[in-house]
Amino acid sequence: xxxxxxxxxxxxxxxxxxxxxxxxxxxxxxxxxxxxxxxxxxxxxxxxxxxxxxxxxxxxxxxxxxxxxxxxxxxxxxxxxxxxxxxxxxxxxxxxxxxxxxxxxxxxxxxxxxxxxxxxxxxxxxxxxxxxxxxxxxxxxxxxxxxxxxxxxxxxxxxxxxxxxxxxxxxxxxxxxxxxxxxxxxxxxxxxxxxxxxxxxxxxxxxxxxxxxxxxxxxxxxxxxxxxxxxxxxxxxxxxxxxxxxxxxxxxxxxxxxxxxxxxxxxxxxxxxxxxxxxxxxxxxxxxxxxxxxxxxxxxxxxxxxxxxxxxxxxxxxxxxxxxxxxxxxxxxxxxxxxxxxxxxxxxxxxxxxxxxxxxxxxxxxxxxxxxxxxxxxxxxxxxxxxxxxxxxxxxxxxxxxxxxxxxxxxxxxxxxxxxxxxxxxxxxxxxxxxxxxxxxxxxxxxxxxxxxxxxxxxxxxxxxxxxxxxxxxxxxxxxxxxxxxxxxxxxxxxxxxxxxxxxxxxxxxxxxxxxxxxxxxxxxxxxxxxxxxxxxxxxxxxxxxxxxxxxxxx
Amino acid sequence: xxxxxxxxxxxxxxxxxxxxxxxxxxxxxxxxxxxxxxxxxxxxxxxxxxxxxxxxxxxxxxxxxxxxxxxxxxxxxxxxxxxxxxxxxxxxxxxxxxxxxxxxxxxxxxxxxxxxxxxxxxxxxxxxxxxxxxxxxxxxxxxxxxxxxxxxxxxxxxxxxxxxxxxxxxxxxxxxxxxxxxxxxxxxxxxxxxxxxxxxxxxxxx
Numbered sequence: 001x002x003x004x005x006x007x008x009x010x011x012x013x014x015x016x017x018x019x020x021x022x023x024x025x026x027x028x029x030x031x032x033x034x035x036x037x038x039x040x041x042x043x044x045x046x047x048x049x050x051x052x053x054x055x056x057x058x059x060x061x062x063x064x065x066x067x068x069x070x071x072x073x074x075x076x077x078x079x080x081x082x083x084x085x086x087x088x089x090x091x092x093x094x095x096x097x098x099x100x101x102x103x104x105x106x107x108x109x110x111x112x113x114x115x116x117x118x119x120x121x122x123x124x125x126x127x128x129x130x131x132x133x134x135x136x137x138x139x140x141x142x143x144x145x146x147x148x149x150x151x152x153x154x155x156x157x158x159x160x161x162x163x164x165x166x167x168x169x170x171x172x173x174x175x176x177x178x179x180x181x182x183x184x185x186x187x188x189x190x191x192x193x194x195x196x197x198x199x200x201x202x203x204x205x206x207x208x209x210x211x212x213x214x215x216x217x218x219x220x221x222x223x224x225x226x227x228x229x230x231x232x233x234x235x236x237x238x239x240x241x242x243x244x245x246x247x248x249x250x251x252x253x254x255x256x257x258x259x260x261x262x263x264x265x266x267x268x269x270x271x272x273x274x275x276x277x278x279x280x281x282x283x284x285x286x287x288x289x290x291x292x293x294x295x296x297x298x299x300x301x302x303x304x305x306x307x308x309x310x311x312x313x314x315x316x317x318x319x320x321x322x323x324x325x326x327x328x329x330x331x332x333x334x335x336x337x338x339x340x341x342x343x344x345x346x347x348x349x350x351x352x353x354x355x356x357x358x359x360x361x362x363x364x365x366x367x368x369x370x371x372x373x374x375x376x377x378x379x380x381x382x383x384x385x386x387x388x389x390x391x392x393x394x395x396x397x398x399x400x401x402x403x404x405x406x407x408x409x410x411x412x413x414x415x416x417x418x419x420x421x422x423x424x425x426x427x428x429x430x431x432x433x434x435x436x437x438x439x440x441x442x443x444x445x446x447x448x449x450x451x452x453x454x455x456x457x458x459x460x461x462x463x464x465x466x467x468x469x470x471x472x473x474x475x476x477x478x479x480x481x482x483x484x485x486x487x488x489x490x491x492x493x494x495x496x497x498x499x500x501x502x503x504x505x506x507x508x509x510x511x512x513x514x515x516x517x518x519x520x521x522x523x524x525x526x527x528x529x530x531x532x533x534x535x536x537x538x539x540x541x542x543x544x545x546x547x548x549x550x551x552x553x554x555x
Numbered sequence: 556x557x558x559x560x561x562x563x564x565x566x567x568x569x570x571x572x573x574x575x576x577x578x579x580x581x582x583x584x585x586x587x588x589x590x591x592x593x594x595x596x597x598x599x600x601x602x603x604x605x606x607x608x609x610x611x612x613x614x615x616x617x618x619x620x621x622x623x624x625x626x627x628x629x630x631x632x633x634x635x636x637x638x639x640x641x642x643x644x645x646x647x648x649x650x651x652x653x654x655x656x657x658x659x660x661x662x663x664x665x666x667x668x669x670x671x672x673x674x675x676x677x678x679x680x681x682x683x684x685x686x687x688x689x690x691x692x693x694x695x696x697x698x699x700x701x702x703x704x705x706x707x708x709x710x711x712x713x714x715x716x717x718x719x720x721x722x723x724x725x726x727x728x729x730x731x732x733x734x735x736x737x738x739x740x741x742x743x744x745x746x747x748x749x750x751x752x753x754x755x756x757x758x759x760x761x
Contacts (some may be wrong), residue, residue: 552649
């Protein structure tokens with residue numbers, strides 16, 4: 001009997017440990033300390049298929065191979081690159097890790113091969129007449145340890161002693177993408193990672209920005225831009241096949257193709273398999289940064305304005321909290337005004353293992369007015385309504401683990417599986433709200449939405465609030481101020497809790513200016529204070545998604 | 556209220572003089588003036604009213620910022636006392652279509668409102684019986700179509716009654732249609748400018 005009890009205890013402990021380790025199991029190995037020196041290559045502005053893409057593809061593939069065992073090669077993307085963090089991070093690595101970067105010339109593929117061709121076993125040729133052949137070439141390069149070249153770059157590769165491993169020229173001409181990727185699956189899938197599938201979508205047509213291809217090659221991931229749109233049944237069928245074979249709780253890295261399907265469709269499908277979506281297709285240098293540890297003197301510390309068990313008493317006034325969630329690396333972090341008003345920032349939690357130096361940079365660079373929250377809906381970007389209930393607890397255990405590591409006390413949720421900020425709904429039924437309250441007993445509150453939404457609740461001292469306002473990047477300040485004033489008129493009871501979601505490149509300065517234009521007094525407070533105040537006096541109605549709410553499957 | 560409204564307009568909007576006149580005209584007329592018994596011009600307006608017919612596309616550069624939508628198209632089909640107005644909001648593949656079927660002989664028209672597309676940035680939604688009550692009248696010899704709509708919006712604190720006064724005014728030459736909206740809960744007017752969409756040539760029609 002005692003033996004049985006001990007066995008049961010052991011089994012329970014083992015199960016618990018496997019849950020906690022589910023996220024960390026994906027984590028690439030870190031080096032003990034950042035290298036003293038690394039190579040830096042600036043990349044040009046031109047990312048066109050008929051422009052510099054062949055050179056960029058070669059350098060990216062070489063980066064993946066050179067960085068496979070140790071961080072050696074960092075790429076400096078152009079100033080216009082969506083991830084503006086790529087440049088400040090160089091200074092951070094120099095300052096905090098004592099790294100020195102040896103800078104080569106822009107797009108210096110020859111210089112790169114001179115230094116790093118020893119990490120390649122050969123080259124893979126893609127067909128410039130067939131865009132998708134480049135994504136197949138990235139897959140082959142990861143599996144075969146090759147660099148990716150177009151026809152005119154073959155002499156350069158051979159000059160550095162590389163031999164042909166695969167030649168895709170002429171193989172796919174006239175074929176649709178589902179046929180091309182079916183061939184790639186037959187040829188390479190069995191040798192690809194079951195922890196990562198990489199979607200090199202996003203920009204389409206003549207533009208391609210495969211910034212995360214370096215990590216795909218390092219991880220030997222299958223690369224594609226398969227569509228989740230039912231309008232493309234063959235591609236959708238193949239995508240379903242691939243996702244179904246990936247490990248539970250594994251990562252889909254990259255972004256859907258802007259030309260094929262929608263963010264809502266793709267993320268919903270990924271969620272159906274209980275996988276973790278992590279954007280974007282152009283996130284830079286992951287093969288490098290994922291191996292850099294935190295500096296020994298650093299731990300993640302958030303700016304908590306109130307203790308977890310604090311109880312506050314609101315006044316009869318309008319309280320405003322502002323929150324940016326489109327990733328600090330592409331948003332307003334480096335833009336004017338940060339620190340001017342209390343402001344919330346949703347952390348890309350998986351960056352704790354994908355990009356530790358960037359998160360350390362943000363945490364060390366924060367002002368007293370910057371407050372971090374967790375998201376998005378779990379350990380990555382996911383829609384709770386799309387996740388099968390039996391897969392939900394495991395994923396949320398990972399999210400709890402990440403939140404604890406990052407000192408985060410607020411979980412933000414977004415669900416575009418049945419609508420978006422234009423049509424349909426972004427609300428949650430009671431059953432899903434129940435699940436979040438159950439899975440996150442230690443948070444001080446939940447945030448829901450992207451555009452405005454209307455799921456509201458309060459249980460014990462933990463409010464569940466939706467965004468009241470979405471600040472569009474295009475919205476002029478006077479119209480935005482009128483919007484906020486209209487909300488204040490529409491909600492006459494005080495206290496009124498007005499939560500603003502600030503879209504991407506809107507600056508803190510703009511938000512402060514909008515709030516400064518209001519003809520009615522409001523108090524802008526840190527998000528944790530906002531939630532504590534909302535917990536104390538519930539002037540909002542409990543509301544969940546109703547069966548009669550509109551549904552739009554994001555066509 | 557009217558004075559302060561115009562003051563705000565003059566200082567913050569680069570609106571044309573004609574637009575200010577249009578707004579002042581709209582604002583000076585209480586919604587009750589559009590009740591059928593108080594609108595003597597209605598019956599005599601059909602000649603000009605017919606010029607509304609057709610499709611109109613918003614001119615974003617001359618209009619109040621439209622986000623989250625990128626386009627708005629209106630189509631009028633006016634026959635006698637019957638006005639059918641289609642509104643199509645769009646942002647890429649995301650669209651919302653609404654039809655207002657209005658009878659000028661009725662004091663109040665009940666119009667289905669499954670969704671409130673006017674400002675999707677706000678936490679405010681169509682609710683209740685999902686209808687709006689619309690009074691409609693012709694003014695100014697048929698150059699101005701006025702809709703006064705009462706609807707209920709759901710907010711985080713409950714339901715809120717809202718009135719929207721919508722003036723559709725044709726330019727003298729019939730080339731430009733200006734929509735001025737005054738929402739009872741909003742401090743600023745909304746002004747949308749539309750130009751006529753030319754009918755497709757016969758050969759291009761299916």
